[in-house]
Amino acid sequence: MPASGVQAKKLDTDRSARTLLPIELDGIEVVLEARAYQGKDEHTQAMALINRGKGPEAGEVPLVRVHSGCVTGDIFHSLRCDCRAQLDAALRRITATPNGILIYLPYHEGRGIGLFKKIKAYALQDQGRDTVDANIEIGEPIDAREYELAAEILQDLGFVRIHLMTNNPAKIEALEDAGIEIIDRVPVVIRPGAHNEHYLETKRRRMSHKL
């Protein structure tokens, strides 16, 4: 048991499945351990990509990115947010780190309000609202994400003490509340572009992100 007193808890095969996943990253094939997880309700599913340390580093505290899914950014490379750039930076860092883990949460789309409402909020942003005011105007929370499944995944993998790649203090707090010990925060440095400058400024000014 780690010093924090937190104990790893394995999930059974009803809630987790694993395979190997070869991915292409910067023109190179990288084979990662991939695990899929079923949350407590059927819409809540997640994926973990694991670059597991094989030598003495296997027991080291892992570097973890918990990434909220973003169809517009991650899949279509939208320039309105910084999701794709953060995902790319995380994948590069994690595949270069013995004991690197990326947890991907598709149900976190639009900070947890889903794709449809995210685009509704975008339409209001087109009229000049910022990302916080747009959510308020459509009657949705500014951030509806929860991290219970991410914490369960880390416990299933046996990693209850981690280094976390994030700029978001709320994510650190939520994971700690769910029983994960964050040893330190590793910043994700993304250069703003013309389309997301205002969005990043709002995250910094109104959502306390460390940007």
Ligand SMILES: [Zn+2]
């Ligand atoms: Zn995004």
